Amino acid sequence: MTRETQIAEDAALWVNRLDQPAIDTSASRAFDAWMAVDVAHRDKFTDLQALWHSDALIEALRQTVTASATSDLVTPSVTAPPWRKPVVWLTTTACALAATLVMLIPSLSPATYRTGIGNGRSIVLADGSQVALSGNSELRVRVLPWQRVATLVRGEAFFDVAHERWRPFLVRSGDTSVAVLGTAFNVDRQDATRTAVEVYRGAVALDAGQSDNLVLRKGDRARVVDDRITTQAPNPAAGATAAARPDWTAGWFEASDVPLSVLIAKVQRHSAKPIRLRDPALAALPVSGRFRVSNPARALNAIRGAYALDIRYGRSAILIAPSRADQGS
Amino acid sequence: MPVSLPQIDDRESDVPDQDWETVAATLARYVRARTSRHDLVEDVVQETLARLVQQGRQQKLVSVYALGFRIAANLLVDHHRRDRHYSTETEIDHASDAPLPDRVIAGRQELAALTAALDAMPPLRRDVFIRRRLQGQSCASIARDLALNLKAVEKHITRGLADLHRAVILANDAGNDGR
Numbered sequence: 051m052t053r054e055t056q057i058a059e060d061a062a063l064w065v066n067r068l069d070q071p072a073i074d075t076s077a078s079r080a081f082d083a084w085m086a087v088d089v090a091h092r093d094k095f096t097d098l099q100a101l102w103h104s105d106a107l108i109e110a111l112r113q114t115v116t117a118s119a120t121s122d123l124v125t126p127s128v129t130a131p132p133w134r135k136p137v138v139w140l141t142t143t144a145c146a147l148a149a150t151l152v153m154l155i156p157s158l159s160p161a162t163y164r165t166g167i168g169n170g171r172s173i174v175l176a177d178g179s180q181v182a183l184s185g186n187s188e189l190r191v192r193v194l195p196w197q198r199v200a201t202l203v204r205g206e207a208f209f210d211v212a213h214e215r216w217r218p219f220l221v222r223s224g225d226t227s228v229a230v231l232g233t234a235f236n237v238d239r240q241d242a243t244r245t246a247v248e249v250y251r252g253a254v255a256l257d258a259g260q261s262d263n264l265v266l267r268k269g270d271r272a273r274v275v276d277d278r279i280t281t282q283a284p285n286p287a288a289g290a291t292a293a294a295r296p297d298w299t300a301g302w303f304e305a306s307d308v309p310l311s312v313l314i315a316k317v318q319r320h321s322a323k324p325i326r327l328r329d330p331a332l333a334a335l336p337v338s339g340r341f342r343v344s345n346p347a348r349a350l351n352a353i354r355g356a357y358a359l360d361i362r363y364g365r366s367a368i369l370i371a372p373s374r375a376d377q378g379s
Numbered sequence: 380m381p382v383s384l385p386q387i388d389d390r391e392s393d394v395p396d397q398d399w400e401t402v403a404a405t406l407a408r409y410v411r412a413r414t415s416r417h418d419l420v421e422d423v424v425q426e427t428l429a430r431l432v433q434q435g436r437q438q439k440l441v442s443v444y445a446l447g448f449r450i451a452a453n454l455l456v457d458h459h460r461r462d463r464h465y466s467t468e469t470e471i472d473h474a475s476d477a478p479l480p481d482r483v484i485a486g487r488q489e490l491a492a493l494t495a496a497l498d499a500m501p502p503l504r505r506d507v508f509i510r511r512r513l514q515g516q517s518c519a520s521i522a523r524d525l526a527l528n529l530k531a532v533e534k535h536i537t538r539g540l541a542d543l544h545r546a547v548i549l550a551n552d553a554g555n556d557g558r
Contacts, residue, residue, distance in 0.1 A: 078442035100412035
């Protein structure tokens with residue numbers, strides 16, 4: 051490769067890297083350092099950046115998409131009309147892709163790990179990564195030569211991922227996906243469209259199906275509800291000691307303004323009897339606190355007092371209702 | 380999305396020693412390439428530098444260039460939006476605002492060169508490039524959709540952009556030779 055070609059590729063790499071919502075500070079410094087080297091660097095970057103931003107490029111890309119709407123393209127995505135909602139379009143692509151993979155390589159079918167109520171387990175994957183799976187959880191793992199994908203069907207899992215530069219590790223939870231950059235992190239699938247992620251070491255990129263990814267670093271927490279990402283204050287329990295593993299691996303759940311239904315789902319992972327809410331409106335009741343979810347009686351007792359709830363242990367289920375004093379009739 | 384500007388560190392410091400002339404020259408090259416209004420270049424560059432210096436007084440700038448390009452790009456968008464607004468409201472034809480005939484021809488040549496270069500691209504590269512630039516997908520999400528590794532996605536984008544730029548340069552050279 052000639053020096054000129056090398057500069058052009060480096061410059062193009064910077065254009066691509068800078069076009070995202072968040073760049074880490076070390077990359078920003080590296081960029082300035084690269085720009086300071088030579089006027090040839092600066093000129094090439096500037097020209098490529100101007101081209102990247104130019105109306106002419108956007109127009110050319112639009113024409114290309116329209117022109118090839120009916121012809122041969124590698125993936126079905128571009129044949130979809132560009133005005134369709136990107137989320138819908140991503141899902142379609144992902145499904146088509148998954149279907150193709152299944153057809154092409156039936157031998158590489160995923161391994162499925164399930165845990166019963168109250169029984170968490172530790173798993174070591176084929177690539178050496180370790181997973182702690184909570185009770186009443188299900189994880190499907192597919193380790194392929196070019197990527198590793200774990201799908202959290204339900205429940206909660208803590209991942210300590212073996213770093214492999216060329217083989218990304220992806221965790222999916224509903225429409226949320228977490229791309230791993232060599233690291234330890236927790237994924238909690240609280241319900242079908244709600245996922246919480248916390249990072250204990252390294253960094254991960256969080257993708258909620260929209261175009262922007264959020265990079266989470268050590269100590270960062272985020273919650274995805276539907277396709278909306280909210281970052282949260284660092285876990286106070288981790289505090290100065292900077293916990294190496296999440297609370298739940300020791301049977302605790304730190305709730306900060308989460309719906310009661312989420313807490314109940316966690317307790318349910320440890321309770322043989324189903325826990326039911328008598329009044330569906332209770333599901334949305336926001337609760338906060340540190341709960342010993344591995345001990346259902348203790349956890350339920352804690353919310354009974356704090357949220358004026360009535361808890362009845364029936365023969366086939368545990369029933370939760372607003373306490374009578376609170377009902378006003 | 381709750382992400383702060385990446386180029387800014389929270390540490391206090393004086394304005395760092397910076398070769399402002401070099402920064403100004405670099406930004407001027409960018410602004411010239413982006414607009415047909417040469418009278419804007421000086422304004423946009425000066426305004427960008429003023430904001431950089433101001434920001435630098437408040438916080439340590441992690442990347443002067445990354446922030447500088449972002450500010451300049453935003454200012455250009457503001458200017459062009461104002462122009463459009465202004466011209467539709469007054470319906471006065473500003474001779475100076477209309478692109479020069481040369482510029483229109485150059486624009487057409489550039490567009491033709493770009494579409495030709497896109498046609499000539501390997502289909503996978505074209506697909507990756509369209510997803511990234513037109514649809515604004517992140518590299519990670521493209522990698523996932525197309526079952527590529529991240530490095531390969533970046534490679535397609537950087538090669539693609541370098542190819543497109545080469546095509547534009549060739550077209551411009553050919554255009555100048557013909558005159």
